[in-house]
Amino acid sequence: MKPAAALIACALAAAACHRGERQADLPPRAPVAASAEPEIPPISLELQAVPLASPNLAWIIPPGRLLSTQHSPHATVLSARGIEGWTYDSMIGPHEVVALRSQYSVACDLPPNQSLYSYSLPGAVVDSSDRVFASISPPPDDAGAGLVPVVIPAAILASLHDSLRTGHPGATFRDTAFAAAAGEEYFSFHAVYDTSSARDSEVEKQGGRYLVRQALALHGANGKVLGWTVSDIGDQMCDGCGIPGPEHNFRAVYDVVQVFRVPGLPHPLLLLDTSTVEGRALSLVTFDQAGAYSVYRDYEYVVGCFH
Numbered sequence: 001m002k003p004a005a006a007l008i009a010c011a012l013a014a015a016a017c018h019r020g021e022r023q024a025d026l027p028p029r030a031p032v033a034a035s036a037e038p039e040i041p042p043i044s045l046e047l048q049a050v051p052l053a054s055p056n057l058a059w060i061i062p063p064g065r066l067l068s069t070q071h072s073p074h075a076t077v078l079s080a081r082g083i084e085g086w087t088y089d090s091m092i093g094p095h096e097v098v099a100l101r102s103q104y105s106v107a108c109d110l111p112p113n114q115s116l117y118s119y120s121l122p123g124a125v126v127d128s129s130d131r132v133f134a135s136i137s138p139p140p141d142d143a144g145a146g147l148v149p150v151v152i153p154a155a156i157l158a159s160l161h162d163s164l165r166t167g168h169p170g171a172t173f174r175d176t177a178f179a180a181a182a183g184e185e186y187f188s189f190h191a192v193y194d195t196s197s198a199r200d201s202e203v204e205k206q207g208g209r210y211l212v213r214q215a216l217a218l219h220g221a222n223g224k225v226l227g228w229t230v231s232d233i234g235d236q237m238c239d240g241c242g243i244p245g246p247e248h249n250f251r252a253v254y255d256v257v258q259v260f261r262v263p264g265l266p267h268p269l270l271l272l273d274t275s276t277v278e279g280r281a282l283s284l285v286t287f288d289q290a291g292a293y294s295v296y297r298d299y300e301y302v303v304g305c306f307h
Contacts, residue, residue, distance in 0.1 A: 057282060057298040058134035059106035064124035067092065067106065071117045072136035078271055078284070079132035080257050082145035086119035086134075101305060104129040108305035131280050131300070133271065144261040150177040150186045153223040160190060164215055164230070168194040172209060174250055180259040180268055183221055187270050187285075189254040190215040193246045210243045214253055218267055218287045226267070227291030257282070278303055 055078065058068040066086045068075060075086045092100070094113050101107050106129050107116060119134075152160075157175060165171050171194045179186035192213035217228035233243060244252035255273035262269050270285040274297055281299040288294060 054137075055133040055135045055284060055296065055298070057280075057300055058132050059104070059129060060124075060126055060132055061100065061104045061106060061129045062126050064121065064126055066119035066121070066132075066134065067100070067116045068119065068134045069110070069114070069116060070134065070136045074136070074138045075119050076135040076137055076139045077121075077132050078135070078145075078258070078260060078269075079130065080271075081132075082258065083139055083143050083260055083262075084121055084124075085139040086121045086124075088117060089120045090118045092116040092118055105302065105305040106131075108302040109300050131282060133282055133284065133298070140262055140264065142263050144180055145258050146180040147256065147258055148179045148182050148186075150179050150182075150188075150219075152177050152188055152219070156219075156223045156225065160188075160215070160217065160225070160228075164190060164192050164213055168192060168212055170194055171212070172246060174246060174253075176250060176254075176256075177219070178256055178259050180261040184261065185221055185226070185268055186219050187256075187259060187268065188217045188219060189250075189256065190217070191244075191246075191250065191253045210245045211253060216254065216270075216285070216293075218291070227287040227293060229293040 054070065056068065056070055058066060058070075058075070058077070060066050060077070060079070066075060066077060071088070071091075073088055075088070077084045077086055093115055097107055097110065097114060097116050100116075101110075107114075110116075152175060160175075161173055164173070171192045173193070174191045175188060177186050177188035191211055192215075193209040194212045195209050211233050213230065213232050215228055215230045218226045220226055251273075255275075257271040257273050260269040260271065265286060266289045267287050272283045272285060274281045274283045279299050279301045281297055283295055283297040285293070285295045
């Protein structure tokens with residue numbers, strides 16, 4: 001078990017003796033995150049069964065064109081726009097790819113002779129480029145998407161805070177939650193802020209508060225926690241990234257793009273922007289029937305767009 005998961009599991013077990021009924025709203029232990037390192041990440045196997053196969057990073061550019069490294073008659077796009085079905089229309093040669101990279105800062109990490117494939121969607125109009133996930137399959141029937149704020153029940157939120165406070169008795173919290181639609185299962189996002197004089201100079205926040213832990217939870221429509229994952233924050237969140245404090249935008253902790261309802265998946269599918277200083281990245285997150293967390297991330301090194 002990873003350190004953060006073990007920490008929360010112990011906290012839950014110890015606190016259950018003191019909180020009675022309220023603690024029953026939380027799972028008995030935090031699930032261990034599934035690794036995205038194997039050739040086929042766990043979430044990809046779930047998406048293939050939907051089907052929503054082979055999600056890859058792709059780009060939408062003005063006035064309304066999808067660029068992908070994958071060639072297929074159809075592409076299902078997961079983005080802030082929702083879930084959409086685009087249709088293949090042409091191949092883009094390496095010379096045009098170079099021109100598009102220069103103009104829109106897309107496809108930054110492709111080999112020099114890489115071609116791209118262009119897709120269209122009637123009525124799609126955009127005024128700036130965007131990175132999206134594209135899958136080489138038509139959209140699943142009855143799929144939906146949204147970003148509807150949800151109020152977490154007070155007792156459940158208090159239980160989450162009690163567990164997340166372990167080791168940080170003076171912590172403060174920021175929390176938010178979103179569903180694809182009102183009255184459905186939803187995801188909640190939690191930031192734990194504290195200070196430690198031993199680390200003040202490392203994070204350049206002498207006397208201030210900064211992020212020490214973050215958590216993502218899946219809730220049933222009634223608020224019950226079905227699964228969650230917790231991460232303790234080290235000296236930095238990513239290569240070159242600073243440690244955010246409560247004064248920073250919450251997107252510095254979790255940059256939530258969209259929540260999807262996909263028939264065939266046991267729970268909603270979450271799209272996060274997990275970009276870093278040197279790269280742009282998107283992550284798809286969900287939980288399985290047992291409450292285990294699974295994530296698939298695709299990353300694009302963007303320094304090549306600025307040479």
